[in-house]
Amino acid sequence: MEQLKKTALFNSYEKYGGKIIDFAGWALPVQFEGIIPEHEAVRRAAGLFDVSHMGEVEVKGEDALRFIQKLVTNDVTLLKDNQVLYTLMCYQDGGVVDDLLVYRFDKNNFFLVINAGNIEKDFEWMLSNKDNFDISLINISQSISQLAIQGPKAESILQKLTDMPLKDIKFFFCKREVLINGKKCLVSRTGYTGEDGFELYTDTENSVDLWDEILAAGKEDGLKPVGLGARDTLRFEVNLPLYGNELSKYITPLEADLGIFVKLNKEDFIGKSALIKQKQEGLSQKLVGFEMKSKSIPRHGYEVFIGEEKVGVVTTGYLSPSLKKNIGLALIDTKYCELGTTIFIKIRNKLNEAVVVDKKFYKKNYNK
Incomplete structure (x- = not known):
């Protein structure tokens, strides 16, 4: 400790x-x-x-908006002063560097909130993509x-x-x-x-x-x-992703069903071409929700099967305190993503039946 x-x-x-x-x-x-x-x-x-x-990074300067627009998948130009945006940073191949919040104070002053386990990696990624942008980057975590x-x-x-x-x-x-x-x-x-x-x-x-x-x-x-x-x-x-579970360098935002935060029609950003190609060719895997048919509790990393074939992996699983049901999220072969599909979760070397359900397990109660 x-x-x-x-x-x-x-x-x-x-x-x-x-x-x-x-x-x-x-x-x-x-x-x-x-x-x-x-x-x-x-x-x-x-x-x-x-x-x-959690980590915090200040981005200031004449090119602050242009730099962040290149760095992330969402459209930062839509932000008003003192507005916040959820978005993702991707590698060139579309895998996720991190998900983050972008705070705009004004067009030359932004505040980024990043995940604790990724602070050093994220900051190095930002520095490596600073290029000739007229900005200052400060890790104030x-x-x-x-x-x-x-x-x-x-x-x-x-x-x-x-x-x-x-x-x-x-x-x-x-x-x-x-x-x-x-x-x-x-x-x-x-x-x-x-x-x-x-x-x-x-x-x-x-x-x-x-x-x-x-x-x-x-x-x-x-x-x-x-x-x-x-x-x-x-x-x-409420189906909010956790980096390392639903997101990683091996999982794209499209596979994590976060396409709403990826604006493929905006100007170029890191990973854009790879994500366009993936969308055009079709996803091979996708995140789904599921509910167990038994009292067994699914956990992160458990394998998902259809018959003898391994078709995916559990990203998060719990006995839901609100719903009193054993539920989970899994990244599985898109052939088996349709609601109502029967899948099997391997728990202690035994295949336990589950069914694919809507990922929005619990209704959000935001004050909008």
Whole structure:
């Protein structure tokens, strides 16, 4: 545990009963009270997450917009000031470098939020594609802490700590220099749980006090600290991808069914030609949802079969806390992607029957 990277909140985890694990080289809480009560708190009231392990990169300069437009699959030119965009970075062959959020402050000033396990790799990728663009690229990950409050009561709880009317922050927009209990924060409304909520980016020295103050403000409303376990079940139920599971250098955005975030009609971007070719030729594999017919629980990495033939692999699987069903996501041969198709998941050397279903297992409750 000593070799692992730690957020500024590491010493606070024990106070709230955090059980620490190694996550992508970080010492982070997998749970506090437990995955199920934490999951249910977010669905019914609110949960507070320490996501300070995520990476942040500043892109500034005359060519900032042009550079990011080349780097990512989505169309950054559509962004207004203080708007946020979900997108992906791809390799030349269409595989995914990372998925990320792009914050536009103005046409010369952007803020990128990237995955914790990919910070060094992503930043090197950006630098290697800087070419002659007139920009500065700064990895500010170590100086920024990020907290996320998610759930139907998130707005009312956080509103207790600020005079800024949070209802004015629309879905996938942000506001800078918001004072949360006197601490300056960038506040956005995106989320990774399928529920309404906010992300607070602040200087690292503010994070410990802010964590305690938000939990105190929401105590009577059912707010709980939430670990990585419930974060994964929450995002999975609403079909939000996790890099390393549904996305990787070996899986393209089209195969992950994220084509809506790939604008093949925009000017050139890294990986565009490979993705156009893949779309024209047809996908050989695609991400699907499935539901088990038995009480067996599918897990990441389990093999998928049709008869004797291996046709894919499970990317994520759980007993869904909200639906009380054993469900999963799998990347499988496109011949078997039709809804209602019977497939078999190999669990402890036994083939267990499952059926292909809609990936949108649980309805999102965003405040749009």
